[in-house]
Amino acid sequence: SLLVAASPCALAVATPVTLVAAIGSAAKRGVLIKGGVILEALGKVRAVALDKTGTVTHGRPVVTAIRPEGAKEDEVLRWAAAVEHYSEHPLASAVVQAAKERGITLPSATNFQAITAAGVQATVEGNQVLVLKPAAAAERGIVVSGDAQVWLKTSQEEGKSVLVVGHAGRLLGLIAVADTVRPEARTLVESLKRAGVEHVVMLTGDNQGTAKAIAAQVGIVEFYGGLLPEDKVAKVKELRAKYGGVAMVGDGINDAPALAAASVGIAMGTRGSDAAIAAADVALMADDLSKLRYAFELGRRSRRVITQNIAASLVIVFALVVATFAAGLSMFGAVLGHEGSEVLIIFNGLRVALW
Numbered sequence: 001s002l003l004v005a006a007s008p009c010a011l012a013v014a015t016p017v018t019l020v021a022a023i024g025s026a027a028k029r030g031v032l033i034k035g036g037v038i039l040e041a042l043g044k045v046r047a048v049a050l051d052k053t054g055t056v057t058h059g060r061p062v063v064t065a066i067r068p069e070g071a072k073e074d075e076v077l078r079w080a081a082a083v084e085h086y087s088e089h090p091l092a093s094a095v096v097q098a099a100k101e102r103g104i105t106l107p108s109a110t111n112f113q114a115i116t117a118a119g120v121q122a123t124v125e126g127n128q129v130l131v132l133k134p135a136a137a138a139e140r141g142i143v144v145s146g147d148a149q150v151w152l153k154t155s156q157e158e159g160k161s162v163l164v165v166g167h168a169g170r171l172l173g174l175i176a177v178a179d180t181v182r183p184e185a186r187t188l189v190e191s192l193k194r195a196g197v198e199h200v201v202m203l204t205g206d207n208q209g210t211a212k213a214i215a216a217q218v219g220i221v222e223f224y225g226g227l228l229p230e231d232k233v234a235k236v237k238e239l240r241a242k243y244g245g246v247a248m249v250g251d252g253i254n255d256a257p258a259l260a261a262a263s264v265g266i267a268m269g270t271r272g273s274d275a276a277i278a279a280a281d282v283a284l285m286a287d288d289l290s291k292l293r294y295a296f297e298l299g300r301r302s303r304r305v306i307t308q309n310i311a312a313s314l315v316i317v318f319a320l321v322v323a324t325f326a327a328g329l330s331m332f333g334a335v336l337g338h339e340g341s342e343v344l345i346i347f348n349g350l351r352v353a354l355w
Helices: 002-007 008-013 016-028 036-044 052-056 073-082 090-101 136-138 147-157 186-195 206-217 229-243 252-263 274-279 288-327 331-354
Strands: 031-033 048-051 062-068 107-116 119-124 126-134 159-166 170-178 199-203 223-225 247-252 264-268 283-285
Touching: 002 288, 002 331, 008 016, 008 288, 008 331, 016 031, 016 036, 016 126, 016 331, 031 036, 031 288, 036 090, 036 264, 048 052, 048 229, 048 252, 052 199, 052 206, 052 247, 052 283, 062 073, 062 090, 062 147, 073 090, 073 107, 073 119, 073 126, 073 159, 073 170, 090 159, 090 170, 107 126, 107 147, 126 136, 136 159, 147 170, 147 206, 159 199, 170 229, 186 206, 199 206, 199 229, 206 223, 229 247, 229 252, 247 252, 247 288, 252 274, 283 288, 288 331
Parallel strands: 048 199, 048 247, 199 223, 247 264, 264 283
Antiparallel strands: 031 283, 062 170, 107 119, 119 126, 126 159, 159 170
């Protein structure tokens, strides 16, 4: 009777049955969680870092304005699109699409090169054409001054990204590109706080003006713009040092290092790059930000159920052992209590699948 009563089978199933039920239930709802450790880590998240492009915004920007300087407007777009045709960046797609809508025939480009966190360059009709971020353009001697500089700053303050097009140190023109904020983004920020997340931060490689404009639209107070991939990693590490459990949400190849550095990396599966999905611990297979709140709440609920199971199994084992000595518990009583406790723990663990 003592050996049966003291057998900790209920304790052994207290955790795995809950984790399996939760992970299976999440998968049916389009949230792929790569293991029980990750599910528990989701329940400990206190801060969330959101990448802007593709997460807070749709990641489908469009060209809103072109300011020609050293060439005609269509010529600026023609050369820029010829170079960007070989890039996979969302801003590149916007430039190429704008050229197609105007019926512009793109010349062939050779020697294409992507400049990390700066832009792209290629040889077009014998000229080395560069399409760069404003800061990167200045470093390469392409100066934006006068009215063009005013136009650039105004566009950035409106939340637009500006591409500088030039060659041989000469400015050809500026292209303003804007992305649209997801309508559910503001609701997400509010719901994350209700789900127990204490701090929400936005990280982006875009300029600080664009970051400020987008953050204001979705209700994010803390944001950081102009970040290189290694800068995002540093910010995530800072958050981990301050809050402990930190989740990073992103979809691009530039987000992969930050996803790997976070306590939990979450990739937007439908639009995410292969590198981001591989580096992430959780993949959202639906392009739906509400799944984020579901994932965090599922993690917290699972941890509570596991705690309940462990506590209940220990109490039941202790009670059965005491009953064996104090009340002369029979073998039948010990078996009934032992098996009954297992069934109770299993059913309690399965509750997370019904939530």
